[in-house]
Amino acid sequence: MRRSARAATVAATLLAAAACSTAGGEGVVELEFFQFKAEAFATFNGLVEEFNAAHPDIRVMQNQVPDSETAIRTRLVREDLPDVMTLNGNATFGEIASAGVLYDFSDEAVLGDVSPAILEILTDLGRFEEQVNGIPFASNANAFIYNKEIFAEHGLEPPQTWSDFLTLVEELEAAGVQPYTLTLVDAWTTMPYFNQLAANLMPEDFFDELAEDQTSFQEAFPPVAEAMLAITDRANPDAAGLGYDDGNRVFANGESAILMHGSYVLPAVLALNPDLDLGSFVLPATDDPDETLLVSGVDVVVTMGANPQHEEEALEFIRFLMEPENIQRYVDEQSAVPTLEGLEPSDPTVAEIFPFFEQERVTSYVDHSIPPAVNLQPLTQAFLLSGNADRWLRELDEEWDKVAARSSFGTEP
Numbered sequence: 001m002r003r004s005a006r007a008a009t010v011a012a013t014l015l016a017a018a019a020c021s022t023a024g025g026e027g028v029v030e031l032e033f034f035q036f037k038a039e040a041f042a043t044f045n046g047l048v049e050e051f052n053a054a055h056p057d058i059r060v061m062q063n064q065v066p067d068s069e070t071a072i073r074t075r076l077v078r079e080d081l082p083d084v085m086t087l088n089g090n091a092t093f094g095e096i097a098s099a100g101v102l103y104d105f106s107d108e109a110v111l112g113d114v115s116p117a118i119l120e121i122l123t124d125l126g127r128f129e130e131q132v133n134g135i136p137f138a139s140n141a142n143a144f145i146y147n148k149e150i151f152a153e154h155g156l157e158p159p160q161t162w163s164d165f166l167t168l169v170e171e172l173e174a175a176g177v178q179p180y181t182l183t184l185v186d187a188w189t190t191m192p193y194f195n196q197l198a199a200n201l202m203p204e205d206f207f208d209e210l211a212e213d214q215t216s217f218q219e220a221f222p223p224v225a226e227a228m229l230a231i232t233d234r235a236n237p238d239a240a241g242l243g244y245d246d247g248n249r250v251f252a253n254g255e256s257a258i259l260m261h262g263s264y265v266l267p268a269v270l271a272l273n274p275d276l277d278l279g280s281f282v283l284p285a286t287d288d289p290d291e292t293l294l295v296s297g298v299d300v301v302v303t304m305g306a307n308p309q310h311e312e313e314a315l316e317f318i319r320f321l322m323e324p325e326n327i328q329r330y331v332d333e334q335s336a337v338p339t340l341e342g343l344e345p346s347d348p349t350v351a352e353i354f355p356f357f358e359q360e361r362v363t364s365y366v367d368h369s370i371p372p373a374v375n376l377q378p379l380t381q382a383f384l385l386s387g388n389a390d391r392w393l394r395e396l397d398e399e400w401d402k403v404a405a406r407s408s409f410g411t412e413p
Helices: 038-054 068-077 091-098 109-113 116-125 148-153 162-174 187-201 206-211 222-233 244-252 263-272 311-321 324-334 376-386 389-404
Strands: 029-035 058-064 084-087 135-141 144-147 178-180 256-259 278-281 294-303
Touching (some): 029 068, 029 311, 038 311, 058 311, 068 084, 084 091, 084 311, 091 116, 116 135, 135 324, 144 148, 144 263, 148 278, 162 178, 222 376, 222 389, 244 263, 263 278
Antiparallel strands (some): 135 294, 144 256
16 A cells, blocks of 8 residues: 655644534434535435434434535634535545544544555545544545447457557557547546556655655656656547547447546446446556556545534434445445445446455555645646646646645635
């Protein structure tokens, strides 16, 4: 497991944040359940209804928030944290956790059932002192999706090495098949392959050394830039004019063989074409298959404020969510990766790469260690459109240095 330094700390003005809620009818405690995933609303709604039916003295109300990160920062400043929250396990979660405004779950028994590799990915993002400030509810896999029918038609297998991948692309092109469709209109769609390549090619202690001014992107990331350009050079000629939804439609229509997105994309693609026969593979970055690590993140973290108004009731709901049958329900409906040991993904596409989790050959998203103020996504988008690797790496160093010189990273609501 690779560990990376926490990229940022949250502003001191957030330290006083505390949870608040309102009581419902006589004898009934109302809990606000702040939930950030629109596509998971129905799944969580079913779980909330089941919990409420079994707990007449507690009423949980789901609040699905579109721009959740801005909303939670604003509510931190206003000292108005929801009773229970789901957050994405990214740099923003790490910043908030580091500020000491989230609950310490260290004594929760369920942590003993969470995969150690997944828990480490979460705590590596940031935490207050030695606390555990959230419980991993669901993970994702940054493994790329492929059309099994197209692969079988041309006698192709998923690549095990970087050379295999380049050969695979050449064979698809020779057969008249578009290997993959890049969608450079949406800057964030460059991140799946950036994360997979960077995580496997950068030095293990890169962010620790970067924090100490002992290295730089210009020094450590040329192999990443070279591999990124190799992917772009073999991409569809209209990449600059396509967005995320366009790429999904092209793949769903069988017009490309590989979708350069992780497991999170499965519900959207299958909604377009439920008859697709799909598989997944981990993009290798070197020619040693034993070195390949799968990039994964905690897609959903369950947490609450450090000083909750209704601590016992909130913990009761969180413990309910973390029951194996409820996590399995979410995994089944959302094509997710389970966080509890002993559970397995039901989606065969996700199951194909699940051995990486069982073998703890997983590492965290590189962009989760880069503060949003560095503008990694638009800089990477511009790099792939221009092909200018030197400028990309220089600008990453310049933006990193600007952010590092400030007292906090990107904490403005």
